[in-house]
Amino acid sequence: xxxxxxxxxxxxxxxxxxxxxxxxxxxxxxxxxxxxxxxxxxxxxxxxxxxxxxxxxxxxxxxxxxxxxxxxxxxxxxxxxxxxxxxxxxxxxxxxxxxxxxxxxxxxxxxxxxxxxxxxxxxxxxxxxxxxxxxxxxxxxxxxxxxxxxxxxxxxxxxxxxxxxxxxxxxxxxxxxxxxxxxxxxxxxxxxxxxxxxxxxxxxxxxxxxxxxxxxxxxxxxxxxxxxxxxxxxxxxxxxxxxxxxxxxxxxxxx
Amino acid sequence: xxxxxxxxxxxxxxxxxxxxxxxxxxxxxxxxxxxxxxxxxxxxxxxxxxxxxxxxxxxxxxxxxxxxxxxxxxxxxxxxxxxxxxxxxxxxxxxxxxxxxxxxxxxxxxxxxxxxxxxxxxxxxxxxxxxxxxxxxxxxxxxxxxxxxxxxxxxxxxxxxxxxxxxxxxxxxxxxxxxxxxxxxxxxxxxxxxxxxxxxxxxxxxxxxxxxxxxxxxxxxxxxxxxxxxxxxxxxxxxxxxxxxxxxxxxxxxx
DNA sequence: CGGCTATTTGAGGTACCTCAACGCCCGTGG
DNA sequence: CCACGGGCGTTGAGGTACCTCAAATAGCCG
Numbered sequence: 096x097x098x099x100x101x102x103x104x105x106x107x108x109x110x111x112x113x114x115x116x117x118x119x120x121x122x123x124x125x126x127x128x129x130x131x132x133x134x135x136x137x138x139x140x141x142x143x144x145x146x147x148x149x150x151x152x153x154x155x156x157x158x159x160x161x162x163x164x165x166x167x168x169x170x171x172x173x174x175x176x177x178x179x180x181x182x183x184x185x186x187x188x189x190x191x192x193x194x195x196x197x198x199x200x201x202x203x204x205x206x207x208x209x210x211x212x213x214x215x216x217x218x219x220x221x222x223x224x225x226x227x228x229x230x231x232x233x234x235x236x237x238x239x240x241x242x243x244x245x246x247x248x249x250x251x252x253x254x255x256x257x258x259x260x261x262x263x264x265x266x267x268x269x270x271x272x273x274x275x276x277x278x279x280x281x282x283x284x285x286x287x288x289x290x291x292x293x294x295x296x297x298x299x300x301x302x303x304x305x306x307x308x309x310x311x312x313x314x315x316x317x318x319x320x321x322x323x324x325x326x327x328x329x330x331x332x333x334x335x336x337x338x339x340x341x342x343x344x345x346x347x348x349x350x
Numbered sequence: 351x352x353x354x355x356x357x358x359x360x361x362x363x364x365x366x367x368x369x370x371x372x373x374x375x376x377x378x379x380x381x382x383x384x385x386x387x388x389x390x391x392x393x394x395x396x397x398x399x400x401x402x403x404x405x406x407x408x409x410x411x412x413x414x415x416x417x418x419x420x421x422x423x424x425x426x427x428x429x430x431x432x433x434x435x436x437x438x439x440x441x442x443x444x445x446x447x448x449x450x451x452x453x454x455x456x457x458x459x460x461x462x463x464x465x466x467x468x469x470x471x472x473x474x475x476x477x478x479x480x481x482x483x484x485x486x487x488x489x490x491x492x493x494x495x496x497x498x499x500x501x502x503x504x505x506x507x508x509x510x511x512x513x514x515x516x517x518x519x520x521x522x523x524x525x526x527x528x529x530x531x532x533x534x535x536x537x538x539x540x541x542x543x544x545x546x547x548x549x550x551x552x553x554x555x556x557x558x559x560x561x562x563x564x565x566x567x568x569x570x571x572x573x574x575x576x577x578x579x580x581x582x583x584x585x586x587x588x589x590x591x592x593x594x595x596x597x598x599x600x601x602x603x604x605x
Numbered sequence: 606c607g608g609c610t611a612t613t614t615g616a617g618g619t620a621c622c623t624c625a626a627c628g629c630c631c632g633t634g635g
Numbered sequence: 636c637c638a639c640g641g642g643c644g645t646t647g648a649g650g651t652a653c654c655t656c657a658a659a660t661a662g663c664c665g
Contacts, residue, residue: 201602204598227485230482240499242454255436338430343458347456
């Protein structure tokens, strides 16, 4: 059920644990002592691999576990009565996927894997215990929740008040910027693992219009497409179309 | 600087404190012992009144206080490079306005009073101390943050995937529903203290189109306008146009 | 009453949507 | 290795929900 490494007082990964990337992600936004890091790395979890487009959370669930995204991408979405889908958050490797259920009874949205993913399923009870005994870990959890909230507000602005071209460019810019935390080369450009339909559901557009907007961005040299692959140009190039300011990502918070 | 009432062990308001409505609001989403309630009511604060359209928080601020909205309405907003404004949250009486600065260095959005407001300015340090000694209060703070995040996601869906009419109706429905916590009669209809321009900035529309959509809603009997006043019909009537399901407001959480 | 702001209405424009057809990638199985 | 099928991407044509601009009206506050 739970394979756990021995409790480590230092920050080198516990043998056998895969939570390394999770701790690195938290460290990008919060300070944690080596002891804190050791406690996190020693969390019990169940390892699971999922293919793409698999449901991870369902609206109405009462969850007892917090999945942590070890690799791959996942997204939260909501559905309108007419079947319209809005993707409301994108989660990247290292991200915890459901801290919320620590404190709310009911899940208010759906969640799916975007690519094949590796998950560490951590019992909420274990996380809760850790948060109670270690203030700085509780804090790091909160910071993650708050930063996701801030990103959500920026998406509200993006969908509500930007035209398709800067809207798309802004999203791509944000994604590249966020990926820098786990991939130092991301500022030179990233592979975007989203179909045009998924992009449309993030941006509040139709797939057809995303297609045309991508074409424009490509002609402007801001993205490169080959076959079904989509790759962004460097952040600096994207930003010229994007009205992008990274303040809302709170990368200054760890300093 | 700070007028504080004496610490009370029971839940009846501390003499002289105005934080009663704040505690009632937290109680709607979290369980708190009478001792917890007493501690909250005994929080030190500076009382302040503000007119409408006054700035409460500015993007880039490093805040040391958490304003609590004792009466009146306030909203968070963000600006696009072209001057477009998106209102990303509406806060109602009893709501804390900046728990976020407990854990993040920099404010990522602006905040203004919508109507005349009364504020209790609580030092963040006092809140932090309370959260550290009382787990259930820390929890209540978190629940408030999470519920606001959930509302933000619903707004993403609203702006991204609903047409103007259900979009407007959904927002009005939500507002009436939320106001029930502090005003039991709200389900019969509420006064909406927003100009059409502000409604437009919530909904990602133009004021002109909001005007036309309101007209349609009025002809359908879902809102009443007289002069510049806007009043909603009963929630049940609004809901017929709104695709509204209150799950995301997490009112089940206190139970 | 005067002046400001919010609302209302009209006319014309456009960014994005809908529908539909076609073609290309790519995984699968023969 | 090739043939096949299905999903995703691409393109075109036509439609529409919403926007822009502009002017007139109405409410509100001194």
